Each structure stands twice: as C-alpha cells, then as structure tokens.
Amino acid sequence: MTLLEVKNLQKIYTTKSGANNVEALKDVSFSVEEGEYVAIMGESGSGKTTLLNILASLDKPTKGEIVLGNRKTTDIKEKDLAAFRRENLGFVFQDFNLLDTFTLKDNIFLPLVLSGKSYSEMEKRIEPLAKELGIEDLLLKYPYEVSGGQKQRAAVARALITNPHIILADEPTGALDSKASDSLLNLFNKINEEGQTILMVTHSTKAASHAKRVLFIKDGVVFHQIYRGDRTRDEMYQQITDTLTTLATGGESRE
Amino acid sequence: MSKIAFYFKMAWTNITKNAKFYVPYILTSFITITMFYSLQSFCNNSNLPRSASFRELMGFGLPVVYIFSAIFLFYTNSFLIRRRKMEFGLFNILGMEKRHITVLIIIETLIIAIISLMLGIGFGILINKLLFLALNRIVAFVTPLVFEFSMPAVTKTVILFAFIYIAILIKNIVEVLKVKPLELLSVQKSGEKEPKEKWVLTVFGLISLIAGYVISITCEDAYHAITLFFLAVVLVIIGTYCLFISGTIAILKILKKNKNYYYKSNHFASISGMLFRMKQNGVGLANICILSTMVIVMIGTTVSLYAGANDIIKTRYNREVSTTYYGVIDENLRDKAHDIAYDVSKKTGIEIENYAEYETLEITCGRKDNDFDAGFVGASLTTFDLYMPEDFESFYELKLPENLESGVLYIGASTFEMPKDITLFGKEFKVIDLDLSKPKGLMSVIATDSCAIIVPDEETYEIINKLQKAAYENTDGMLASIPDIDINFDLKCSEKDEHKFYDEYKEAINELVDGTENHNINSDLRQDAANDFAEFTGSFLFLGTFLGVLFLMATALIMYYKQIVEGYDDKRNFEIMQKVGMDKSEVKSTIKSQVLTLFFLPLLVAFCHMGFALPILIHLLSAFAITNIKLVVICCAITCAIYAIIYAVVYSFTSKTYYKIVN
Numbered sequence: 001m002t003l004l005e006v007k008n009l010q011k012i013y014t015t016k017s018g019a020n021n022v023e024a025l026k027d028v029s030f031s032v033e034e035g036e037y038v039a040i041m042g043e044s045g046s047g048k049t050t051l052l053n054i055l056a057s058l059d060k061p062t063k064g065e066i067v068l069g070n071r072k073t074t075d076i077k078e079k080d081l082a083a084f085r086r087e088n089l090g091f092v093f094q095d096f097n098l099l100d101t102f103t104l105k106d107n108i109f110l111p112l113v114l115s116g117k118s119y120s121e122m123e124k125r126i127e128p129l130a131k132e133l134g135i136e137d138l139l140l141k142y143p144y145e146v147s148g149g150q151k152q153r154a155a156v157a158r159a160l161i162t163n164p165h166i167i168l169a170d171e172p173t174g175a176l177d178s179k180a181s182d183s184l185l186n187l188f189n190k191i192n193e194e195g196q197t198i199l200m201v202t203h204s205t206k207a208a209s210h211a212k213r214v215l216f217i218k219d220g221v222v223f224h225q226i227y228r229g230d231r232t233r234d235e236m237y238q239q240i241t242d243t244l245t246t247l248a249t250g251g252e253s254r255e
Numbered sequence: 256m257s258k259i260a261f262y263f264k265m266a267w268t269n270i271t272k273n274a275k276f277y278v279p280y281i282l283t284s285f286i287t288i289t290m291f292y293s294l295q296s297f298c299n300n301s302n303l304p305r306s307a308s309f310r311e312l313m314g315f316g317l318p319v320v321y322i323f324s325a326i327f328l329f330y331t332n333s334f335l336i337r338r339r340k341m342e343f344g345l346f347n348i349l350g351m352e353k354r355h356i357t358v359l360i361i362i363e364t365l366i367i368a369i370i371s372l373m374l375g376i377g378f379g380i381l382i383n384k385l386l387f388l389a390l391n392r393i394v395a396f397v398t399p400l401v402f403e404f405s406m407p408a409v410t411k412t413v414i415l416f417a418f419i420y421i422a423i424l425i426k427n428i429v430e431v432l433k434v435k436p437l438e439l440l441s442v443q444k445s446g447e448k449e450p451k452e453k454w455v456l457t458v459f460g461l462i463s464l465i466a467g468y469v470i471s472i473t474c475e476d477a478y479h480a481i482t483l484f485f486l487a488v489v490l491v492i493i494g495t496y497c498l499f500i501s502g503t504i505a506i507l508k509i510l511k512k513n514k515n516y517y518y519k520s521n522h523f524a525s526i527s528g529m530l531f532r533m534k535q536n537g538v539g540l541a542n543i544c545i546l547s548t549m550v551i552v553m554i555g556t557t558v559s560l561y562a563g564a565n566d567i568i569k570t571r572y573n574r575e576v577s578t579t580y581y582g583v584i585d586e587n588l589r590d591k592a593h594d595i596a597y598d599v600s601k602k603t604g605i606e607i608e609n610y611a612e613y614e615t616l617e618i619t620c621g622r623k624d625n626d627f628d629a630g631f632v633g634a635s636l637t638t639f640d641l642y643m644p645e646d647f648e649s650f651y652e653l654k655l656p657e658n659l660e661s662g663v664l665y666i667g668a669s670t671f672e673m674p675k676d677i678t679l680f681g682k683e684f685k686v687i688d689l690d691l692s693k694p695k696g697l698m699s700v701i702a703t704d705s706c707a708i709i710v711p712d713e714e715t716y717e718i719i720n721k722l723q724k725a726a727y728e729n730t731d732g733m734l735a736s737i738p739d740i741d742i743n744f745d746l747k748c749s750e751k752d753e754h755k756f757y758d759e760y761k762e763a764i765n766e767l768v769d770g771t772e773n774h775n776i777n778s779d780l781r782q783d784a785a786n787d788f789a790e791f792t793g794s795f796l797f798l799g800t801f802l803g804v805l806f807l808m809a810t811a812l813i814m815y816y817k818q819i820v821e822g823y824d825d826k827r828n829f830e831i832m833q834k835v836g837m838d839k840s841e842v843k844s845t846i847k848s849q850v851l852t853l854f855f856l857p858l859l860v861a862f863c864h865m866g867f868a869l870p871i872l873i874h875l876l877s878a879f880a881i882t883n884i885k886l887v888v889i890c891c892a893i894t895c896a897i898y899a900i901i902y903a904v905v906y907s908f909t910s911k912t913y914y915k916i917v918n
Contacts, residue, residue: 058834085637086836097831099524101531106523113523114837119514158835 003197004032004055004166008063011050023049025061026220032166032199036203037192039211040201041240047220049179052170052201056089057081069165071075086111090159090167094174096151098143105139111162122161131158133187149180156187160196167191169200173207185210205244209237216245266362269342275823276335281371283331286812288375288416289322292806293383295408297619298797300581312815316802321487323545326496327813330538334820336430343431361595364427375416376409386801417911453501459498469492471871475635480874487871490865495544500537503856507533520841524832525849528825536853537818544857546810548864552896556872556889557792557799563881564792564891568785573651574609574743575753576780577715578763578764579706582737582763589614592733592742595763605756613646616716616738618723623702625674628681629726638705639679642667649744659711662718665689670882680722697783713784727752750782798903807898811905814854818909820918829917843914850910858902862895 011025024047032038042048046195053059055066057073059135066073076084089219091097098107104248114123130136133153136147152172160165167190173181181204187209193197200211208214210233216224228236270277293680294316325758336548345669351359467490474480511517517526529536576596580588590610600607620627621634628634644655647667658793666673673686689709710716720738727735748755757780768776829842837845873887881887 005468005551079840082833082836082838082841091834093834097834099527099831101524101527101828106527109518110523110832112836113518113837114520114832114841119518122518 001034001035002031003034003069004199006030007054007067007068009051009054010062010064011047011054011059012062025054027224028064028217028220030215030222030225032197034197035192035195036208037188037198037207038210039214040141040199040202040217041203041205041208041214041244042217043203046217048201048203048217049170051217052168052199055199057085057090062222077176083115087113087162088165090162090164092152092159092167092169092172094171096143096148096154096155096175098158101141103140103142104135104146104157107143107154108139108157108161110158116160119179124128125161126157128159132190133157136188147180148176149183152176152180152184153187156184158189160191166197168200169198169202171202171204172200173204181207205237205240207223208240209233214240214243216243216247222245261365262358262362266366269339269363270366273339273342275368276338276820279366279812279819280335281329281374283366283809283812283816284328284371284416285374285378286805286809287320287327288371288412288666289379289382290300290802290809291317291320291324291415292376292379292408292412293805294802295377295411296383299405299408314831317551318485319492322489324416324454325535325543326538327421327542327809328419328423329426330542331816332427336427340431340434341859344434353432360431361424364420366422368417371593372401372413374417376412379412380404383399386797423670446469446818451504453504456497456501457505460501463490464494464498465804467494468867469867471867474871474874477874477878478636480871481878483873484836484875487868491548491868492545495860495864496538496541498584499541499857499860500533502531503537503540514658520837521844521848523829524845525852527844528613529853534823539741539813540853540857542813543765543810543817543854543866546806546813547861547898547902548804548868550810551861551865551894552868552872553806554801554898555894556876556887557803558794559876559887559890560790560879560881561796563876563883563886564788565785566886567881568781568788568884570741572779572781572784574611575759576747576760576778577744577781578742578776580740580742580768581775581777582739588740591767592764596742596744596760599756599760599763603756603759605752608745608747610742610744611643611652612742613650614738614740615646616641616720616736617857618719618736619727620680620723624677625676629723633890635672635704640705640707641710642707643713643716644709644711647707650741653691655709660713663687663711663717664717665709665711667691667709669706671704671706673706679719680726682718682722686846696713711835725838732834751780753780784901807901808888810902811909812906815912816907818850818913819916822913839918843917846910846914846917850906850913854902854906854910857900865891865895 007029009025009028010023013022013024015021028047028051040048040051043221049058052059057076061074062076073084081129098104099110102110108120108126109128112125126139130139133156135150135153135157136155138150142162143151145155153177156167156172159169172188173184176184185207186196188200192212198211202208212228213227214226214236215222224247226236226239226243233240298317316636343360346356346359347353436478467487470483470487470490474483507526509521510526511530516522578592580592593610593612595608596610620638621630622637623634627639629638644659647653650656655665663685664677664687666680666686668691669688673688675686677684677686710719722737746756747758761778764776764778829837833839833842869891871889872891873884876887
C-alpha cells in the first residue's frame with residue numbers, strides 16, 4: 001500500500017527583489033510504500049533539504065502535491081499543521097534538537113504533552129521504547145550530560161513515541177562518530193523490520209547502504225534510484241558509490 | 256604603549272560587536288548611577304526647604320539604592336559574562352594567554368564603567384536641572400527651589416560605583432580563569448544545572464522577612480519608626496531576595512513533581528524553562544519586587560503628606576493667630592498678653608475675634624505598663640498635657656461635665672489606650688475618659704503617644720506639678736517642665752491686612768521676653784504657616800515623585816532587559832518545539848503563562864510589603880504631623896492601583912518584545 005506519494009513537486013525560492021529566482025526543486029515525483037526504508041541522496045545544493053522540509057510540511061511547494069495516507073498535506077490549513085505533524089510524522093535531526101531544559105524523558109514526552117495525552121499513557125508508551133533503544137538508564141539525565149549517540153537515541157524515541165506513519169530523518173548520523181552511527185543505523189533497520197516506514201535524507205554512503213531503496217537527487221529532479229533487493233550491504237555500498245561517481249562525472253561538468 | 260592601544264581597540268571591538276547585550280547592560284548601569292547620583296545630590300543640596308529633614312530622610316534611601324545598584328549590576332553582569340565566556344574560550348584557544356584575557360577584561364570593564372558613569376552623572380545633572388525648572392513652574396514656591404551642582408555628590412558616586420565595578424571585575428576574572436578553554440567553549444550550551452532546593456536560604460529569608468514585618472507592626476511611635484525604619488527595610492530586602500531565590504525554586508519543584516500538572520502543554524515548557532534558570536530569575540524578580548515597593552512607598556507617603564497638609568493646618572491652628580509663651584514669666588502674664596494684643600488692635604484698627612487663652616503643663620515621661628515616670632530607658636515615650644477645666648472649655652468651645660472629682664485625671668483626648676489606673680511619678684491616680692469627640696486643634700502635631708488630661712482643680716494640678724519637679728530633679732540631665740500659656744485669636748480683616756497687624760504684634764510680644772532667661776515665645780500666623788507647610792510638602796511630593804519615576808524607569812528597564820535576555824535564551828527552545836509540533840498559538844499561550852506567573856508575582860509581593868509597611872509609615876508620617884490614618888491608607892491604595900496599571904502596560908510591551916524575539 002502506498003503511504004506517501006509525491007507528485008510533480010516544484011519549489012522556487014524568490015529573493016526579496018524578485019530578480020533572482022532559484023529553482024531548488026524542478027519536478028520531483030516518487031512514492032513510498034508502507035514499511036519501506038528509503039534514503040534520499042544528493043550533493044549539497046541538490047535540493048534534498050528543501051524536499052525534506054516540504055515533506056515535513058515546514059515549507060510549502062510552489063507547485064505539486066504530497067499525499068500522506070489519504071490526506072493531501074499541501075492542503076492542510078496552517079493552524080492544523082502543527083497537530084498534523086505531531087501526530088503523523090516523527091522527526092530525527094542532524095543536531096538532535098533536544099531541549100536543554102528538559103531531561104531526556106521529558107524531551108521524549110514533548111510531542112505527547114503537546115497532544116494532551118495523560119501521564120499514565122505516556123509512561124506506558126515510553127517503557128518498551130526506552131528498553132528497545134537502550135536508554136532506560138539515561139532517562140533522567142539532561143542532554144548535556146550524555147553523549148551524541150545517546151542524544152540521537154533519545155531523539156529517535158521522541159520521534160517514535162507518537163506512533164507516526166513515517167519517520168523523517170535529516171542526516172541523522174551527521175553529528176555522530178562511526179561507532180554511534182553504526183549503532184543508530186542498526187537501530188533504524190531494527191525498527192524498520194518491525195514495520196516502521198522511514199525516509200532518510202543523507203549524503204553518507206554508509207547510511208544510505210542500510211536503506212531498502214536509495215533515490216538520487218540532482219539539480220532538483222530524481223535522477224536515479226536503486227533497490228537493494230537481495231544485495232548485501234557491501235554490494236549496496238559499492239552500487240551507491242558507483243552511482244555517485246557517475247552522477248558527479250557524467251552530465252554537466254562539476255567540481 | 257602600542258600594546259595597550261591594541262588591547263583598547265580589541266576591547267572596544269568586543270563591546271561594539273556584542274552591542275546587543277552591552278547596550279542594555281550600559282543602560283541599566285547608567286540608570287542606577289543616575290538614580291544614585293540624583294539622590295546623593297539632593298542630600299547635598301543645602302538650598303532645599305527644611306534641608307535637614309530632607310537629608311535625614313534621603314539618608315535612609317542612599318544605602319538602600321546603593322545595595323540595590325550593586326545587586327542589580329551583578330545580576331545583569333551574570334547574563335553578560337555567560338555569553339562572553341565562550342568568546343574568551345575562543346581567544347584562549349587562538350593563543351591568548353589567561354593574563355592577556357585578564358587585561359582585556361579589565362580594559363573592557365574600564366570602558367564600560369567610564370561610559371556608564373559619564374552618561375549616568377551627566378543625565379543625573381540634566382534631569383535634576385530640568386525637574387527643578389518644571390517643578391518651580393508648576394508649584395510656584397515662595398522661595399524657588401534652587402538647583403545646585405554638587406561636586407561632592409559626583410565624587411561620591413564615582414568612588415562608590417568604582418567599588419561595584421571592581422567587585423564585578425574580580426568576579427568575572429575569577430570565573431573566566433577558573434574554567435578550561437574547552438569548557439569555556441561549551442558553557443553556553445550546558446546552561447545552569449537545575450537548582451537544588453535551598454532550605455537554609457528559605458528559612459533565613461523567612462526569618463529576615465518576618466523580622467522586618469514585625470518591626471513595622473509592633474512600631475509604637477515616631478521615634479521608633481525613625482530609628483528602626485532602615486533596619487526594617489534592609490531585613491525585608493534580604494528576606495525578599497532569599498525567598499525569591501529559594502522559594503520560587505521550591506514552588507516550581509513541587510509543581511514539577513505533580514505529574515498531572517506538569518505534563519500539560521501550557522505548563523510543561525514554562526515550568527522547566529523557569530526552573531532551569533531560576534537562580535537568575537529569582538534575583539531578577541526580587542529586583543523588580545524591591546523597586547516596585549520603593550516606588551509605591553515613596554509616592555504613597557509623599558502623596559499622603561501632600562494631601563494631609565491642608566488638614567494639618569486647619570486642625571493645628573484653630574485660630575488665625577496662635578502664640579505660645581513657654582514658661583509663665585510672672586503672675587500677670589495672661590493679662591499682659593491680652594493687653595498687647597488689644598493695644599495692637601487699637602493701633603492698627605483691626606479687630607480681634609474669638610480671643611481664647613489657656614495654661615498648660617506639658618510633661619514627658621517614660622511608660623512601663625501602667626507606670627509613668629521620669630527616665631526613658633526601656634520605656635516608651637509619653638506626653639501629657641494638663642489643662643484646667645475652664646481653660647479647656649473656653650479654648651475648645653465645648654462644655655465639660657460638672658462635678659469633676661478631685662484627684663482624678665480626666666482624658667480630653669488621647670492618641671493611645673490609657674489604662675484605668677496609672678502610677679504617675681510614684682503616685683497612683685484614677686483615670687476617666689470623658690469620651691469627647693476630638694476637639695479641633697488639639698494634639699494635631701504630636702508625634703509620640705500623648706494624652707490631653709483635664710485636671711479637676713488647682714490642688715490636683717499642683718500635686719502633679721510638684722511630683723514631676725521632684726522626679727526630674729533626681730534625674731540627671733533632665734529638666735522639669737514649666738507651664739506654658741497659649742493665646743489664640745482670629746482677626747476680622749482680609750488675609751492681606753492680617754500681616755499689618757501681625758508684624759506689629761510680633762514686635763510687641765518679643766519685647767516681653769527680651770532679657771529674660773529660659774523664656775521663649777512662639778507665634779504663628781495661620782496663612783504663613785500654611786504657605787510654609789505647602790512648600791515643604793510640595794517639595795516632598797516633588798522628591799517622592801521624582802525618585803518614584805526614576806525607580807519606575809529602572810523597573811521597566813529590568814523587565815525589558817529580562818525579557819530580551821531570556822528571549823534570546825529561549826529562541827532555540829521554541830524553534831525546536833515548533834519543529835516537533837507546537838503551533839504558534841501554543842507558543843503564545845506558553846509564553847503568556849510563563850511571563851504572567853513571573854511578572855505578577857513581584858507585584859503581589861510588593862503590595863504585601865506595602866501592606867506590612869503601613870504601620871511604620873503611619874508612625875513615620877506622624878513625625879510630620881500627618882495623623883489621618885485613613886487618608887494615608889487611601890493614598891497608598893490609590894498609588895498601588897495606579898502602579899499596577901503602569902506595571903501591566905510595561906508588562907504587555909515587554910512581553911511583545913519577547914514574543915518577537917522567540918518567533
């Protein structure tokens with residue numbers, strides 16, 4: 001079943017004077033099936049962050065539409081957007097975006113508190129989640145007291161606790177060392193195997209090699225895609241590297 | 256030389272680059288300096304009417320303002336240094352040694368201090384001058400208030416503030432040198448640790464606050480009010496700081512422990528946010544509270560004084576001319592005084608009306624329960640005025656009951672609860688209250704506990720007179736009282752012509768005491784006294800309003816500063832919360848709940864302080880002859896109400912700024 005459908009997305013940034021128009025996304029279309037794990041790759045400036053922001057409904061496209069489940073997110077009214085985001089999307093950011101004023105536990109509770117859930121309900125939900133993510137002993141610590149990897153796990157817990165339709169991850173390994181990255185990516189695989197749909201934007205080949213499908217974006221269009229199929233992770237890694245090389249050398253010349 | 260120049264250049268760049276934070280800091284320090292300088296120059300201005308009592312009153316204010324300035328500057332500095340630490344860490348990593356950083360901090364502080372002092376004192380001089388001009392125009396004093404530039408005030412301000420800046424400097428250097436460069440780089444991120452409850456501080460603050468309140472509530476007379484007022488103020492200030500710092504933390508912790516309250520969208524972010532930087536918040540709120548209290552007290556009391564002035568004049572002088580002869584010069588003094596008045600009347604052709612005279616014996620003694628005796632150690636000061644019945648009747652134009660019993664003391668009026676039986680200088684007396692409605696002109700300018708006693712006959716009068724003479728002869732350094740003669744009358748002419756009579760009259764009565772010892776005459780013309788008093792209360796009103804407005808400005812500034820600084824602190828938090836799914840209206844309501852709780856708490860506490868300060872203020876005002884308690888209460892209540900409105904306006908303005916920053 002198709003969970004997310006992106007149709008002919010275009011985004012043009014206009015400078016204040018209107019003189020300079022930058023086309024960040026030209027024409028992007030793809031769809032994500034339920035339970036899929038998709039990585040979107042591209043160089044800096046390829047438009048992947050713009051795409052993620054539009055998917056996260058933090059930004060509006062100039063043209064095109066997005067359907068999540070059976071709702072057109074591009075039509076949702078401004079005042080309902082926050083609630084929609086909270087209930088249907090889970091976010092994992094490169095710089096964690098944890099609040100220093102909250103303990104990890106309270107950080108994880110934040111979306112539930114905003115949705116007005118009762119405390120007992122929150123407690124019920126966090127228990128198995130914390131165990132699965134291996135952060136049970138850290139729940140009462142503050143973000144500045146734990147390591148980057150632990151922060152990111154807490155951020156994943158915050159994204160998962162609302163049981164979202166889809167997890168949107170923006171360079172989740174970007175600020176982590178290789179050990180913490182591996183551990184986080186294994187965690188993503190694990191939750192994906194349990195049925196969680198994940199859409200990840202990254203330029204790390206290693207991170208992308210964990211996904212079931214990799215989309216390549218270049219100059220605002222989906223340039224290419226690779227399905228993992230029966231490939232091992234190493235084979236997938238090689239395939240991605242080859243594609244990236246082709247992307248970089250072929251077509252228009254690039255640095 | 257060039258090295259120093261380099262440091263100066265670098266320090267200057269640092270300050271201008273961080274203008275966002277330095278401008279409010281300089282603004283606050285310059286306003287506190289303006290405040291202190293203004294007060295100090297009032298103290299040194301010998302041209303103000305009744306400058307002695309002014310100075311005495313301002314003498315209370317100065318240390319309070321100074322302590323306040325120090326706390327306030329430390330508080331604003333703590334925001335600043337937290338931000339700057341990261342920068343210093345970077346300098347350190349880039350190769351600056353700690354001693355270089357120390358020099359840099361010293362020079363920065365020097366620049367800030369010089370700018371603030373110049374601005375503060377300059378603005379202080381300007382605002383003083385302008386306000387004097389404005390006031391003279393509005394109130395039109397008989398003798399205009401003279402603006403005086405005071406060099407000693409400038410010197411004193413510079414020296415005292417130099418101390419504060421040096422203390423801040425030392426604190427900053429110690430703080431910056433203590434941390435390692437890596438820590439310096441990350442301090443801003445780590446923020447403060449969540450504070451622990453501080454029970455010792457809470458208990459200490461509570462004791463201090465209660466002690467201050469108790470001093471006010473138990474204050475019995477103007478003498479105690481004047482001597483203890485400063486102590487009470489200091490105790491309450493200490494209590495306020497301690498309780499705001501520790502109490503708010505305790506309350507927030509309790510709220511946080513209540514899971515069902517804490518995990519609600521409008522409380523969640525605000526409680527944790529407040530708790531997170533409560534140490535600074537506590538000081539900030541206490542600052543606002545203390546300043547608010549100062550504004551209310553200052554304006555409330557001066558308005559009371561001004562409003563009560565007319566009242567005082569009317570009751571103090573029940574006739575147009577009042578003359579008191581201290582000490583009965585000879586047996587025929589009453590007749591002589593009478594003749595002088597009527598001779599002048601004949602000479603000037605101005606008729607005398609309502610002529611009244613009486614003899615009174617004013618004795619002062621110390622009270623211990625029902626025992627009234629000479630000597631005041633450990634006793635409360637009490638004054639008795641003894642009257643003969645016929646004098647009392649004619650002077651106050653009323654009728655006393657007949658058959659007053661010899662040997663009994665009858666109360667004509669009293670400012671305190673007189674016991675039924677008293678021991679006066681060792682002899683027991685029965686006391687009966689005549690329950691008269693207080694006669695006009697009686698005991699209107701008496702500060703201490705006092706009682707007008709009607710003595711039934713000559714015999715009783717003489718007994719008491721002899722007792723007090725004997726008692727005071729045995730007490731070192733004290734003089735026994737001698738009777739006074741009071742002559743009061745009205746004049747049948749226009750106010751303008753009154754002076755024609757009065758000038759001659761005064762000359763004539765002065766001849767009477769020329770060359771005698773221990774005798775004195777005090778004579779007042781009602782209209783002169785009224786003008787005099789209006790001038791006095793008017794300049795007090797001016798002073799109170801002036802300082803009130805100054806403090807109000809400081810309050811508004813702190814609130815503004817607090818909002819800006821916290822706005823920058825919270826900006827990231829609100830961004831994250833919006834990413835996670837908080838919408839704009841929720842952001843707004845969170846801010847509202849946070850700011851509302853924090854802002855109106857100090858106002859409520861300030862009102863509470865004001866309420867408890869009322870007793871001591873009433874006694875203090877009684878030293879200036881304001882005895883109309885109802886009037887004082889009303890004036891203070893109105894001041895509170897107006898202040899609350901201004902406060903709300905400042906609040907809404909500053910919270911808008913906050914909202915703009917975080918969004």
